[in-house]
Amino acid sequence: MVLRQALESPGYTDSDRDRFLNEPAKRLGRTEFARDRARIIHSFALRRLAAKTQVAVPWLADFPRTRLSHSLECAQVGRELGWALGADPDLMEGACLAHDIGHPPFGHNGEDALNAVSQECGGFEGNAQSFRLLVRLEAKTVDESGRSVGLNLTRASLDAATKYPWPREVNNKKFGVYDDDQEVFNWVRAGAPSRRQAMEAQIMDWSDDVAYSVHDLEDALVTGHVKLEQLSDDVADLYAVAQGSYMSDMTEGEAQDALAILQALSCWPKNYDGSHRHLARLKDLASQLVGRFALAAESATRDQYGDGPLTRYNANLVVPRAQRIEVAILKSIATFYVINAAASQERYADQQILIKSLVEMVLEQAPASLDSFFLDDWKRATNYEEKLRVVVDQVASLTDPGAYALHAALGSLR
Numbered sequence: 522m523v524l525r526q527a528l529e530s531p532g533y534t535d536s537d538r539d540r541f542l543n544e545p546a547k548r549l550g551r552t553e554f555a556r557d558r559a560r561i562i563h564s565f566a567l568r569r570l571a572a573k574t575q576v577a578v579p580w581l582a583d584f585p586r587t588r589l590s591h592s593l594e595c596a597q598v599g600r601e602l603g604w605a606l607g608a609d610p611d612l613m614e615g616a617c618l619a620h621d622i623g624h625p626p627f628g629h630n631g632e633d634a635l636n637a638v639s640q641e642c643g644g645f646e647g648n649a650q651s652f653r654l655l656v657r658l659e660a661k662t663v664d665e666s667g668r669s670v671g672l673n674l675t676r677a678s679l680d681a682a683t684k685y686p687w688p689r690e691v692n693n694k695k696f697g698v699y700d701d702d703q704e705v706f707n708w709v710r711a712g713a714p715s716r717r718q719a720m721e722a723q724i725m726d727w728s729d730d731v732a733y734s735v736h737d738l739e740d741a742l743v744t745g746h747v748k749l750e751q752l753s754d755d756v757a758d759l760y761a762v763a764q765g766s767y768m769s770d771m772t773e774g775e776a777q778d779a780l781a782i783l784q785a786l787s788c789w790p791k792n793y794d795g796s797h798r799h800l801a802r803l804k805d806l807a808s809q810l811v812g813r814f815a816l817a818a819e820s821a822t823r824d825q826y827g828d829g830p831l832t833r834y835n836a837n838l839v840v841p842r843a844q845r846i847e848v849a850i851l852k853s854i855a856t857f858y859v860i861n862a863a864a865s866q867e868r869y870a871d872q873q874i875l876i877k878s879l880v881e882m883v884l885e886q887a888p889a890s891l892d893s894f895f896l897d898d899w900k901r902a903t904n905y906e907e908k909l910r911v912v913v914d915q916v917a918s919l920t921d922p923g924a925y926a927l928h929a930a931l932g933s934l935r
Contacts, residue, residue: 529552529553530552530554530607530608530609530610530612530830530832531607531830532607532608532609532830532831532832532833532835533554533609533612533677533832533833536676536711536712537675537676537677537833538553538554538675538676538677539675539676540553540673540674540675540676541656541670541673541676541705541708542662542664542670542673544662544673552609552611553675554609554611554612554615554675554677554678555611557611557612557615557672557674557675557678558611558612558614558615558618560661560672560673560674561615561618561619561622561672561674562618564622564659564661564672565659565660566622566623566654566658566659566918567589567592567618567619567622568589569918569919569920570587570588570589570592570621570622570624571587571588571589571590571920572587572920572921572922572923573587573588573589573624573625573626573627573628573920573921574587574588574626574627574628574921575587575588575590575591575628575733575737575740576628576733576737576740576741576855576859576860585740585743585744586736586737586740588621588624588628591621591732591733591736592617592618592620592621592622593618594732594736595617595618595620595725595728595729595732595733596613596614596617596618596728598617598728598731598732598811598815599613599614599616599617599724599725599728599729600613600614600617601815602724602727602728602815602818602819603721603724605819606720606724606819606822606823606830606831606836606838607829607830607831607832608720608721608724608830608831608832609677609832612675612677612678612681612721613681613721613724613725615674615678615681615682616678616681616682616721616722616725617725617728617729619651619655619678619682620648620651620682620684620725620729621647621651621729622651622654622655623647623648623649623650623651623652623653623654623655623917624647624650624651624917625645625647625650625876625916625917625918625919626872626876626916626917626919626920626921626923626924627869627872627876627921627924629647630869630872630873631872631876631917631924632645632646632647633873634872634873634876634877635876635880635913635916635917637873637877638876638877638880638881638913639880639909639910639913641905641906641909642906642907642909642910642913643689643699643700643701643906643910644689644693645913645917646685646689646694646695646696646697648683648684648685648695648696648697649685649689649696649697649698649699649702650914650917651682652679652682652683652697652698652702652706653698653699653702653914654671655671655672655674655679655682656670656671656672656674656679656702656705656706657669657670657671657702657705658671658894658914658918659671659672660894661673667897668897669897670705676708676709676711677719677721677833679709680709680710680713680719680721680722680833681719681721681722681725682722682725683697683709683718683719683722684697684718684722684725684726685697686710686713686716686717686718686719686722687716688700688703688706691716699910701910713834714834717834719833719834720831720832720833720834720835720836720837720838721832721833723837723838724838727814727818727838727840728815730848730852731810731811731814731815731848732811733852733855734814734848734849734851734852735807735810735811735814735851736807737851737852737854737855737859738807738851738854738855739803739804739806739807740855740859741854741855741858741859742793742803743793743795743800743803746855746858746859746862747854747858747859748793749790749791749792749793750792751858752780752784752854753780753784755857756776756777756780757773758857759776759780759850759853759854759857760773760776760777760850760853762853762856762857762861763776763846763849763850763852763853764776766852766853766856767848767849767852767853768845768846768849771846771849775846776846776850779843779846779847779849779850780850782843782847783810783847783850783851786809786813788802788805788806788809788810789806790802790803790806810851813844814844814847814848817840817841817843817844818838818839818840818841818844821839821840821841822836822837822838822839824839825839826839875924875925875928876916876924878928879916879924879927879928879931880909880912880913880916882928882931882932883912883915883916883927883931884908884909884912886931886934887899887908887911887912888900890915890927890931891911891912891915892915892918895911895914895915898911898914899911
């Protein structure tokens with residue numbers, strides 16, 4: 522016990538380290554947050570992210586990120602930024618690894634499709650699904666009745682992974698918990714300010730924005746979806762996307778200034794021809810931008826709150842407006858040139874049809890169509906809504922190739 526206490530980071534209480542189901546450590550030498558990180562790394566759900574789309578379809582070329590590689594990059598940013606601000610590094614890495622763990626096949630397009638077919642059972646939201654997976658669906662710990670409590674992470678780790686700390690009734694588009702997971706959510710949020718993100722969740726959220734804004738730009742350039750010389754000509758379109766999707770109070774002048782500032786950076790490439798030299802310069806750009814955005818948040822937060830561990834609810838992450846605008850513009854590049862492209866929209870329409878058809882077929886052929894680890898939940902279901910939720914959980918767990926494969930297999934049985 523003395524050794525464990527010596528290893529624990531300051532700024533956290535015994536309550537922060539509690540688990541929903543008491544589960545003593547099997548060996549000494551690890552902190553509670555290190556245990557959490559290990560559980561996430563070894564989870565089936567994290568491994569499946571290797572075959573789930575981030576933005577560009579990863580198997581159409583070798584370079585683009587998957588949802589797993591994005592999560593790993595987010596975790597690297599979050600661990601270092603969190604450490605600089607006094608947050609526990611293992612807690613931060615675990616929260617960043619877990620932040621997308623419940624996302625379905627086909628990225629946000631799959632999320633939209635599942636939400637459309639699950640209105641009768643409470644809708645679908647990727648962040649709420651991540652919470653559900655961590656506290657219920659992932660196989661690791663069961664209670665005395667044999668019911669799963671998921672990975673049984675600590676209160677602070679679950680809170681750090683909660684991007685939207687409120688239920689659907691507060692915001693039916695962005696929420697962090699389904700109604701039937703409310704009990705454990707209330708336990709996680711005990712004593713927390715209503716609807717406020719923990720400091721660690723704010724760091725995770727910014728690390729997510731930084732990672733995907735920078736790396737989605739890199740993917741778009743390498744795969745040829747965007748040319749650097751296009752950006753200045755299309756700044757009005759980029760502003761429209763950024764203002765509509767990422768930062769509603771941004772002005773067009775701010776968007777133009779942000780793009781000009783980014784293009785004036787010494788690390789910003791003048792062109793990209795696919796050569797080793799240009800790829801190395803592009804990697805340097807990614808490194809420099811990640812450092813720029815993380816350091817801006819670290820410096821501004823320290824300027825406001827001073828030294829010492831900034832954890833849980835004793836501070837808020839401060840991100841300068843200039844860097845928020847720059848990140849929003851970078852995010853809009855992948856959205857405008859990749860997601861909104863005609864070819865992508867055609868593919869998205871086909872994926873929506875497949876997901877909706879897949880839910881229908883799994884429901885029609887259940888329980889034979891269900892993976893074994895969803896059978897207990899199916900047996901417990903007492904009405905159509907509860908059975909629909911089990912089917913949605915099954916479909917959401919699939920990888921992109923897995924969704925195609927299961928659709929073909931079930932279709933052949935009709």
